[in-house]
Amino acid sequence: MLRKALLTTALVALVSVPSVAQAQNKTVTLIQPNNGTMGFYGLHAARLLGYFEEEGINVKLLSGDTSVPYAAFLTNGDVDLAMLDGSETFQARNANIGAVTVYTVHNRAPEGIFVAKDSPLQSVTELKGKTIGLASDRDLAVVKVAMAHAGTNADGVNTVVVGDSGPTLANVFLKGTAAAFAGSGNDVAALLARGIELRDIMPESAKNSPANTYSMLGSRMAELKEPLCGFFRAYSKGVHVGLEDMEAVAALSRKGVPHEWESAAYGYRYLDTVKGLQVPPNPMKIGEVNVAAWQGVQKDMVMIGAVEKEGSLDAILSNDFMDCANDFDRAEVAAEVKAWMADPANAEFTKKPASQ
Structure with a gap:
């Protein structure tokens, strides 16, 4: 992704405000680029198959079309999760805002x-x-x-x-x-x-590096453990749909992000472009934060001068959510996908369109 440069001074100057996801509810607020896209098919697959609802999670997406660095939304208390790229992640470390990468969405650079x-x-x-x-x-x-x-x-x-x-x-x-x-x-x-x-x-x-990852404030790990476990488990189920049946992802996308299917040719070419980004190295550890891969990202940042020198990654990487994010029955997801594809109510989406 390698989005906007993250201004260290802007982050340090921000003052924290009360958190958006309080203990008494399960609303998870996040910011990321391109909310409605197959590039993040796990999100709309989980929504359409009812996985967020099953977890009791209300997902609130803020518009990612902003010039404000996404990490600033974390420090200002506006979101629980922010999707950061490698450059933003290390600049956030330099700014000492306490951001921690907890879930990998794209395992390769897009x-x-x-x-x-x-x-x-x-x-x-x-x-x-x-x-x-x-x-x-x-x-x-x-x-x-x-x-x-x-x-x-x-x-x-x-x-x-x-x-x-x-x-x-x-x-x-x-x-x-x-x-x-x-x-x-x-x-x-x-x-x-x-x-x-x-x-x-x-x-x-x-290209062999994590690109889009969910980050949060480390100081909120305990507070958000329960709702984020639910969010990540639902998201992982959505990703697993693609491991079971990529044509099901296409069908779900025709319903969830119809603007990307105004042309069937575009829809399939785009899906073909992005599907490999979301395939985890280990299908039993969807979302895993790969420390070795991040060491490679850090070397890249040093090479281009975005980071002065290499340092420990312990404080900015965490796999604390991996167990709960992958605690689901893969066979059950496969059966649910099959049922959704067979449901006559979804026929207009499951029928493969002719190329345009």
Whole structure:
């Protein structure tokens, strides 16, 4: 994700206010990018299959379309969970706000550096002296990480923010307004669905890292143990749906995020782009916080100058929720998915649409 730079001074200046999830209720408030998307299919799968309701959890989603750093919502008491990327996580550590990563959503980075299929460029190192279009300013970090993994730096590379709208992105590749585009898979899914074939030349080593993770204030771990166990268990069930039947995820998505299925071609290309991001290394430990993977993220942050030096990760990583998040019957989830797919009330969603 590598979103907005998290301003240390802004975080330190914030004053905590009373928490949003009090002990007497089970409302879980969170902030994350792209609330309504297959990129986080566990969320709407859990909602549509009634898993949050079973846990007695009311999920309150704040709009992620904001220039305010997500970690600031934690320190200001506005949310219980904030989805942070690697850069934000380590900058939050530097700011000493007490944020702890407790659940992994994306086990691989969704970003890439894309070139046209017939482009002569084969490596990011060949972009020296050329222009890379960025989806937003945050994607400059994507370029820096990619260059570092290729054994060089971003010196001599020109960047320009081109946005993520379809026509603008199409011009990057059809009219050659830039040699490459740095952004996420969902930024280019519409182009892929419309027959504009691309290649991702970002080094594979730069992708093998957790990207979007749920963080909370460590000081609230005991207070929020019960509601967050329910939330994460429901979310893990939603993720498990994809491990059982990805076509069921497509059907649930046609109901839960219909705007991503206005074109069946787009829907399937986008799902194909993002489904691998959410597959856990160990299907019995959905959401696991992989310490070794985070050590790799820390090395990346040091390489691009976002973190001064490597340090202990003990204070910012926790697997305290892993047991309860995975305490469910996999066979039962499979049966519930099968029943939902067979229910005549869902026929308009379960029928596979013709490509458009």
